[in-house]
Amino acid sequence: MSRSVIQDFPDRDHDHDSCIDDALARAETVCAARGERLTPQRRQVLELVWRSHRPVKAYDLLERLSRPGRRAAPPTVYRALDFLREAGLIHRLESLNAFIGCPRPDMRHSAQFLICTRCGAVAEMDDAALTAKIDANARRLGFKVDDEKIEVNGTCRECLARDAAG
Amino acid sequence: MSRSVIQDFPDRDHDHDSCIDDALARAETVCAARGERLTPQRRQVLELVWRSHRPVKAYDLLERLSRPGRRAAPPTVYRALDFLREAGLIHRLESLNAFIGCPRPDMRHSAQFLICTRCGAVAEMDDAALTAKIDANARRLGFKVDDEKIEVNGTCRECLARDAAG
DNA sequence: GACAAGCCTGTTATAGTATCACGCGAGCCG
DNA sequence: CGGCTCGCGTGATACTATAACAGGCTTGTC
Numbered sequence: 518m519s520r521s522v523i524q525d526f527p528d529r530d531h532d533h534d535s536c537i538d539d540a541l542a543r544a545e546t547v548c549a550a551r552g553e554r555l556t557p558q559r560r561q562v563l564e565l566v567w568r569s570h571r572p573v574k575a576y577d578l579l580e581r582l583s584r585p586g587r588r589a590a591p592p593t594v595y596r597a598l599d600f601l602r603e604a605g606l607i608h609r610l611e612s613l614n615a616f617i618g619c620p621r622p623d624m625r626h627s628a629q630f631l632i633c634t635r636c637g638a639v640a641e642m643d644d645a646a647l648t649a650k651i652d653a654n655a656r657r658l659g660f661k662v663d664d665e666k667i668e669v670n671g672t673c674r675e676c677l678a679r680d681a682a683g
Numbered sequence: 684m685s686r687s688v689i690q691d692f693p694d695r696d697h698d699h700d701s702c703i704d705d706a707l708a709r710a711e712t713v714c715a716a717r718g719e720r721l722t723p724q725r726r727q728v729l730e731l732v733w734r735s736h737r738p739v740k741a742y743d744l745l746e747r748l749s750r751p752g753r754r755a756a757p758p759t760v761y762r763a764l765d766f767l768r769e770a771g772l773i774h775r776l777e778s779l780n781a782f783i784g785c786p787r788p789d790m791r792h793s794a795q796f797l798i799c800t801r802c803g804a805v806a807e808m809d810d811a812a813l814t815a816k817i818d819a820n821a822r823r824l825g826f827k828v829d830d831e832k833i834e835v836n837g838t839c840r841e842c843l844a845r846d847a848a849g
Numbered sequence: 850g851a852c853a854a855g856c857c858t859g860t861t862a863t864a865g866t867a868t869c870a871c872g873c874g875a876g877c878c879g
Numbered sequence: 880c881g882g883c884t885c886g887c888g889t890g891a892t893a894c895t896a897t898a899a900c901a902g903g904c905t906t907g908t909c
Contacts (some may be wrong), residue, residue, distance in 0.1 A: 525824055556857070560899070571792060586731055590860060593895065611777035612832060614895065615865095631826050643821055650813055651795075651835060659840030660797050667780060667833045670818060674825030680764075722886070741866070756889060761867065766886095780866065780895095 524620065525672055526631075526640045527570040537567045540618055544606050547622050547667035551604060553660035563618070566607055571637050572615030610639070612668050617641075627665045640673075690786065692797075692806040692839055693736040703733045706784055713788050717770060728763035729784070730776050732773055737803050738781030776805070778834050783807075793817075793831045799839035806839075 534595070544563055548555040557562075565581050566573050575594050580678075582589040598616055601607045605622045611628060617639055619628075629642040648665065655662050672680075692703055703802075710729055714721040715768075731747050732739050735834040741760050748755040763780055767773045771788045775781070776796060785794075814831065821828045840844075 546728070548798055554856085558858075591896065592860085592898090593858075594802060596858080611834070611848055628835070629820075631824065634829065640824060640826070643819055644816070646811065647820070650810070650816070651833065654795075654808055654810055654813070655797055655835060655837065658797065659843065660799075660806070660835075660837050662835055662837040663800065664837075665833065665835040667817070667831065669821060669826075669828055669831040671821065671826050671828040671830075677825065677827055719887085725888075757867065758869090759887075762887080782888085 519521050524641055524643065526633075526675075529675075537564060540564075540567045540620075543605075543622055544601075547606060553600075553604065558593070559597045559600055562594060563601055563606060566601075566616055567618045570617075570639070572613050572617045572632075572639055574612050574615050577618075591640055610668060611666060612670070627667070629667040629669070631669050631671065631673070633676055634670050635650070635672050635676035638673050638675075690807055690809065691802050692799075692841075695841075703730060703829035706733045706786075709788055710767075710770075713770055713772060719766075719770065724759070725763045725766055728760060729767055729772060732767075732782055733784045736783075736805070738776050738779050738783045738798075740781050746781075768804055774807070776834060777832060778836070793833070795833040795835070797835050797839070799835065799842055800836050801838050804839050804841075 541560065541564060544560070560614045561582070562578060565578050574650055575591070575598060578598075579589050579591060579594045582594060597611075598607065602609060602616075606619055607616050607627070608619050608628050608630075609630065611619060613632070617630075620641060621643070626643045626645075629644060629647065631640040631642065633639070647667070651665055652662050690757060694724070707726065707730060710721055711815060712728070727748070731744050741757070741764060744764075745755050745757060746762045748759070748760060764773065764775075766777060768782075771791070772785055772795050773782050774785050774796075776798065783796075786807060787809070792809045792811075793814045795810060795813065797808065799804040813833070817831055818828050
């Protein structure tokens, strides 16, 4: 039996500070379990990614890492992003060249994203049945699946409502 | 009722010349139907894309467009690629920054790709049920879907067989 | 403490991908 | 003709990512 988990876009009124704290706490756990170090640098990048629930660009992170008189260089942020990605703590949105925090880094899952092209909001879904179906299709061609990415462009509920109202 | 179409990786022994010819003929039809012009330049880019069944990079196309003494510039190829993409004649593989010809530009479909990370071969699948499921999931969140991209990384049958043999 | 090994970070340079902005010429239509 | 759109050429530039090398911190061992 396949379990279908659907998450929603983040609630506009949620407690975002604790939301970030939770993400960082989960990250500590994940890294510990993997025997890897969530260094201050990596931690800071992860926090910056979580500062918004929107996709974040590498070079935006770079700016936020920089201080007057101390300009961070690209490898700094890319190394951190690579690390976080391998640990499953963030995802890369291929169609946007951007990154976003993963809300459930603990469970292995394939990424399925709804991306609102109007406001930039992103929802991560996790439908195991969908993954299973893709796997089945692939198997019929003798193809062994490593991982899959699903990115869906469209318009979110709020933007649709705004259109209808305005 | 949802129809499920699964295509395969291109046969190694198919008649590739006529395969290209067919693609160009289909392109003429599609452009005519859309009231748009498949200019020599656009046609040439499309042909270059179809020369292989592998994903092609924009700058590779650029080189192939260039002749000694006449260096093509990026906008040349990107404009053609944008046109072809809007016409549904090619797809962009987001995870590869590469482009590939669409075998069925006539029917509107969402793209689902199996990408062999070993040999670079790509199969385009078209499973309407999968699309329907994604749409249904999105609808539950009040999300209106414009288009979706599915890119699956893994190993193709041939590469698996080669591994098993060697 | 001395040392080695591995990991993490800094820095400079460069590769790779894509777009902007401007202008020109061909074709169409009034 | 005059004005329009479209396709294309060109030079510059923006954006995304990696290579290559050096130094420094941490840990484990003796």
